[in-house]
Amino acid sequence: MPRENAYLQVADALRARIEAGEWPIGAKLPSRARFAEEYSVGQSVAQRAMERLIIEGFLEGRAGSGTYVRRPRERLRLVRSRRRAGRAGAPFAAEVAAQGQAASCESRSQARVPAPEAIAARLAIEPGDLCVLTDYEYLADGRPVQLSRSWEPMALTQGTPIELPELGRQQGRGVVERMRSIGIDVASAVEVPRPARATQAQANLLGISIGDLITEIERTYYDGAGRPVETADIVLADIRSEIAYEFSVE
Template sequence: MAFGDQPAYLRVADDLRKKIAAGELPPHARLPSQARIREEYGVSDTVALEARKVLMAEGLVEGRSGSGTYVRAQPVPRRLVRTGFHAAGESTPFRQEQADDRIIGTWESGSEQEEAGPEIAERLSIEPGDRVMRTRYVFRAAGEPVMLSTSWEPFAVTGRTPVMLPEEGPLAGRGVVERMAALDLVVDNVAEEVGARPGRAEEVLALGGVPGHAVLVISRTFFAGGRPVETADVVVLAERYRIAYHLPVK
């Protein structure tokens, strides 16, 4: 379909989008009302409404109950730096996920046993229904939530050992590599896949985002001698982050 053949609501949305980008409609400015859009562009109420819906879906505007629709201030994307593993002495869960030394972070977590579902079982090379230790994290920087993570470790590896709980015991909060070393397992490889999907309501709200917006998911697995010893999903808001990899050249 040629640009000129676009449906009317997309042409209206495109023009309003350009005005937002050019600053003619700056952050926090009220979007023209449905009646104003109808008059200015010579379109129906339905077209005006659909154009506003497009801009809302793109995260450019937001509705305020009883007040109208306003231009959202767009966040400047930050870099989420990935290096695979950070040096000993800095191997905390936060540093494991965000390798940028300039960012200081804290985290909250909770662990519990569960049965591995088919996907997690495949990632850990175990059988569905085998026991795993699941740990959920909320990572914060400057007090603001920036990342969520859920990790799973095979109970056959860590169960009934001093490092069974990632955030308790003698190596609490020291990260996967150091904890596995205490079990004479040398973590020597890490694999990551990055994908995007619509954010689940609880994820987006926990990260301070707008329901319905996309998230980036980093699915990471640590290996020791080819054996998966931990797998995790790290979740960030797509509009706020770019994933940056710093990898050695061999």
């Protein structure tokens, strides 16, 4: 087996065997030494593969006993739609609560941040125009599920009660509801999802491994005149959640 990403190949092979029922739920797995011999890798590679399956929820380690097959954790389904984005309250919190988990969010805002060229293009402003930058970390039952980096032009929000997204009476509200409170009606959104692999920074924040599969969503909200009012880069860990899109049919 090639040394590069060997632990991922071993993990994929073991996952397939678990899903095929070779070891039922509750069964004890053979030792890492046996897997190392079977797949012609070092014991550290076999150990890393098993640790990955523990993170994914397929296995659990028991101190002094070994590694056992556990019932896989169900991923959160995060539904994205205009109807849900526009309802009262934070859309993420409502989605998580509907699936029986407790939602929470941590955020940090910075005002007067010059827009980088790529962000300026998305917001139809000039590079260097001032924005409010907010980083969010969304959690379900205390586990990080989603990251978001949001940019809002200060030309729209400066001096209003929503200038800093997580302060004031609109704290915790979604972009659509916050903008509506200052007379800006969000009429549409464009989302561009892309598969990617987690960077070191993303892995640290999401509690996953570097190189794990993630979905990156580039989202921009527009008002009725087609003016961009907010843009964000959203990151979701594949092992924690899945994305579903809901469309209205007229």
